[in-house]
Amino acid sequence: GQQLNQSPQSMFIQEGEDVSMNCTSSSIFNTWLWYKQDPGEGPVLLIALYKAGELTSNGRLTAQFGITRKDSFLNISASIPSDVGIYFCAGQPRAASGAGSYQLTFGKGTKLSVIP
């Protein structure tokens, strides 16, 4: 099946620093989504990307849909303590159609820790 590789698996950064994480696949994806999950909660949708090359921002967060359609990255600028959590990428593979179209493939997540 489809697999998404997220990196890094975890990162420790100083408050105020910028953060960059990415997600790659060996196959083409039609849609990329980025979620954040806080401990004991469900994932919260941050950004959705639908076109190759698309760059979308949500406050201090910026995500891009890679032009090869096999990767995406998420940047967080000027990190703050509440950015702590696990960030997941998810995507809809191009091969999915018909009954399979609802399925998203998820990465294993990047755990972000912010040092005040």
Place this chain on the structure above:
Amino acid sequence: ETGVTQTPRHLVMGMTNKKSLKCEQHLGHNAMYWYKQSAKKPLELMFVYNFKEQTENNSVPSRFSPECPNSSHLFLHLHTLQPEDSALYLCASSQGGNFYEQYFGPGTRLTVT
């Protein structure tokens, strides 16, 4: 209530028990999903319902039985579970025409003893 709600938030059950998880979405969406989240593993899709009809069953063991009485409510009936079924069970919903933007509930932390 807003968004997607799930009850109970925590559940401990023995292997011979029968219990049910409940999910309700207040977003007017048409599709609802059950996911299993285990440590160190990606989210695993279990079931998909679209307009109350099951459209996906990802080879889930029969000890998990979903029920979707309407587009706003989704249940997961549990019986004779195994310890390896302990996980966070997440419900999600999405709008018809944009199934990819899925909105998640807070999850039910299930422990099977």
